[in-house]
Amino acid sequence: MLLSACAEQPWSPTPHEARTWVSTLGEDTVAVEQFTVTESVISGVLIERTPETHVIAYEAELNDSGHIITFELRKSTPSANPDGPDPLEWSTHVQDTVATVVRTVDVNPGEVRASVPPGVIPYLGQVHPSMYVFSQAFDQARRGAQEIHLLGRGGSASCRSLVYSQPHEFSLDLFGSPITAVLDADGQLIGTSGAATVAKREVRRVKPYDIMPSAARWAAMDVAGEGVGTPSPGATASGTVDGAFIEVRYSRPAMRGRDIWGRLVPYDEVWRTGANAATHLTTDHDLTIGGHVLPAGTYTLWSLYTETGGEFIVNAQTNQWGTFYNEEHDLFRVKMTPSATPEPIERFTISIRDTDAGGELVLAWDTTEWIVPLTVD
Numbered sequence: 001m002l003l004s005a006c007a008e009q010p011w012s013p014t015p016h017e018a019r020t021w022v023s024t025l026g027e028d029t030v031a032v033e034q035f036t037v038t039e040s041v042i043s044g045v046l047i048e049r050t051p052e053t054h055v056i057a058y059e060a061e062l063n064d065s066g067h068i069i070t071f072e073l074r075k076s077t078p079s080a081n082p083d084g085p086d087p088l089e090w091s092t093h094v095q096d097t098v099a100t101v102v103r104t105v106d107v108n109p110g111e112v113r114a115s116v117p118p119g120v121i122p123y124l125g126q127v128h129p130s131m132y133v134f135s136q137a138f139d140q141a142r143r144g145a146q147e148i149h150l151l152g153r154g155g156s157a158s159c160r161s162l163v164y165s166q167p168h169e170f171s172l173d174l175f176g177s178p179i180t181a182v183l184d185a186d187g188q189l190i191g192t193s194g195a196a197t198v199a200k201r202e203v204r205r206v207k208p209y210d211i212m213p214s215a216a217r218w219a220a221m222d223v224a225g226e227g228v229g230t231p232s233p234g235a236t237a238s239g240t241v242d243g244a245f246i247e248v249r250y251s252r253p254a255m256r257g258r259d260i261w262g263r264l265v266p267y268d269e270v271w272r273t274g275a276n277a278a279t280h281l282t283t284d285h286d287l288t289i290g291g292h293v294l295p296a297g298t299y300t301l302w303s304l305y306t307e308t309g310g311e312f313i314v315n316a317q318t319n320q321w322g323t324f325y326n327e328e329h330d331l332f333r334v335k336m337t338p339s340a341t342p343e344p345i346e347r348f349t350i351s352i353r354d355t356d357a358g359g360e361l362v363l364a365w366d367t368t369e370w371i372v373p374l375t376v377d
Contacts, residue, residue, distance in 0.1 A: 011207045012184060012186055013188065015037070016037065016038050017036070018036045018208040019034065019037075019131070019135075020209060021033045021203050021204070021206070022204055023201050023202070025202075026255065026256020026258045027256050028228055029049070030049050030050055030201065030228055031050075031128075031201075032046075032047050033045065033046040033047070033132070034208060035131070035135075037135065039062070040061060040062050041061060041062065042058075042060040042136075043058075043060075044057075044059075044132050045212070046058070047215045047218070048126065049218050049227060050230060050231055052077070052081065052219075052222050053078060053081065053084070053215060053218040053219040053222050054075055054077050054078075054084065054085055055075070055077070055212075055215050056073060056124050056125075057074045057076075058071065058073045058132070060072075067118060067119045068121060068136070069093070069095070070092065071092040072089075072091045073088075073090055073091070073122075073153075075088040078215045078219035079216075080217075080220040080223065081219040081222050081223050083223075088103075088105055088125075088153075089103075089105035090103040090104065090105075090106060092122045094116065097115055097118065098113060098114070099114050099116045099120060099122075099155070099157070100112070101113075112154070113155070114155040116149060116151060116157045117149050117157070119145070119149070120157055121133055121150050121151065122151045122152075123150045123151065125153060128179075128201050129179070131191075131192070134179075134181055134192060137162055137170075138170065138183075138189060141162050146161065146162055146163070147159050148160050160173045160174070170183075174194070176323065178196055178197070179192050179197055180192060180196070189205065190204065190205050191203040191205050198275070198322075231254070232251040232253040232254070232274070232275035232276055234249070234251050235250060235251065235252050236248070236249050236250075237350045237352055238352065239353065241354050242354075242375070243376065244284060244285035244287065245284045246282070246287075246352050246361075247281070247283075248280065248281050248350050249280045250273065250274035250275075250280075250301075251274045251276040251279075251322075252275070252347040252349065253347070254347045254348075255344070260365055260366040261305055262305070265305060267306050268305075268306055269304065270303070270304050270327075271303050272322030272323070272325070273301045274322065274348060275322065275348075277321055278301075278302075278317075278318070278320050278321065278324070279300060279322070279350075280298055281298070281299050281300070281361075282299075283296055285377065286376070287377065288375045289312075289372060289373075289374045290332070290334025290372075291334075292331070292334065299315060299316060299331070300317060301313065301315070302325055303336070303363065304333075309335060309338065310335070311333045311335060311336065312334050312335075312361075312363075312370070313330055313332075314330070314333075315331065317329040336370040337373075340367055340368065341366075341367050341368065341369055343367075344367050345364050345365055345366060348363075348364070348365040349365065350362065350363055351364070355373075357373065358374055358375035359374050360373050361374060
C-alpha cells in the first residue's frame with residue numbers, strides 16, 4: 001500500500017526537481033514515470049510494460065495560470081523489440097476554449113478541433129492516468145476545482161470528478177471508482193492507490209534515477225516471452241457434457257503476490273468472475289444448475305464470496321463491461337462448493353469437466369476451486 005502522509009519521508013523533491021514514480025500491480029512493476037515541472041514547462045517520460053514495453057515522451061507548455069497551452073507526445077518501442085507496436089506522435093494546442101489536436105504519426109493521422117473548458121489536461125492515452133495528470137489535477141484542486149477535464153488524441157474531452165481533502169489526500173474518478181492520491185507533510189504527492197478501481201495499480205514516489213535502461217531491459221524481456229504482457233488476458237474454456245457444448249469467454253487476472261479471497265476479490269460484493277468484459281457462458285443445450293433450468297443460449301456469469309462460502313450467479317444481460325452488473329437481470333443464484341487445490345493457481349481459471357453425474361463448472365484461483373454441478377436436459 002501507499003506510504004501514509006504521517007510516515008517518515010527520507011526524500012522530498014524541491015519544486016523544480018525531477019519526480020520519479022514506480023507503478024506496481026501486486027509484485028510486478030508495470031510502469032515507471034519521470035517528469036520535471038517549472039513555471040512554464042512540464043517535461044516527462046513514461047515507460048509502460050503492458051501489453052508490450054513502450055516509451056512515451058511528452059512536453060507541455062504552461063501559461064501564467066499554470067494551464068497547458070501546448071502539448072506534444074511521442075510514443076515509441078525500444079529497439080530491443082523491433083517487432084513491437086508502431087510509433088505514435090501527436091500535439092495539442094489550446095487557445096481559450098478551443099483545443100486543436102494534430103496527429104502526425106498515427107493509424108488515423110489528421111486534425112480535429114474541440115471545445116474545451118479552461119484547464120483541460122491532455123492525457124497520455126493510458127487507462128490509468130499518469131502522475132503528470134495527477135500533478136496537474138492536484139494544482140487545480142488546490143485552487144478549488146471539483147472536477148477536471150482530460151483530452152485524448154481523438155479530440156474528445158472527458159470529465160472526472162475531483163475531491164480534495166486538505167491537507168493529505170484527494171481522489172480522481174476513474175470509470176466511477178476513485179483513485180486516491182496521498183500527500184506528504186509538505187503537501188507534495190507521495191503516490192496513488194487504485195485499490196478501489198478495476199485497475200488495482202499502486203504508484204509511489206521514489207528518488208530520481210536513470211529510468212531509460214529499464215525500457216531496453218523490459219523490451220528484451222518481451223521478446224524473450226518474459227514480459228508482463230496483458231494484465232488479464234482473454235481466454236475461452238469449452239467442453240462437452242452429455243452431448244451439450246458449453247463455452248465460457250472470460251479474462252484471467254493473476255495473483256501477483258496478492259491475497260485473493262476477501263481482499264482482491266472482496267467478500268460480500270458481486271464479482272465479475274474474471275476481469276475486463278463480463279464473463280459469458282454459451283450452451284447449445286438446456287442445462288440444469290442447482291435445480292434451475294437454463295435454456296440454451298448466452299448469459300453472463302457473476303459470483304459472490306463470503307468468509308463461509310460462495311454463490312454462483314447467472315444473469316440474462318449480455319455484451320456489457322464487467323463493472324456493469326444489474327441484479328434485476330439475475331436468473332438465479334446457487335451455492336458453490338469450495339475445494340482446496342494441491343498448489344496455488346497463479347491465474348484465475350475456469351474449466352468445464354465431464355463427470356459421472358453430468359458435469360461441473362469450476363472456478364479456480366489461489367488455493368481454492370469453486371465447483372458448480374450441472375446436468376444436461
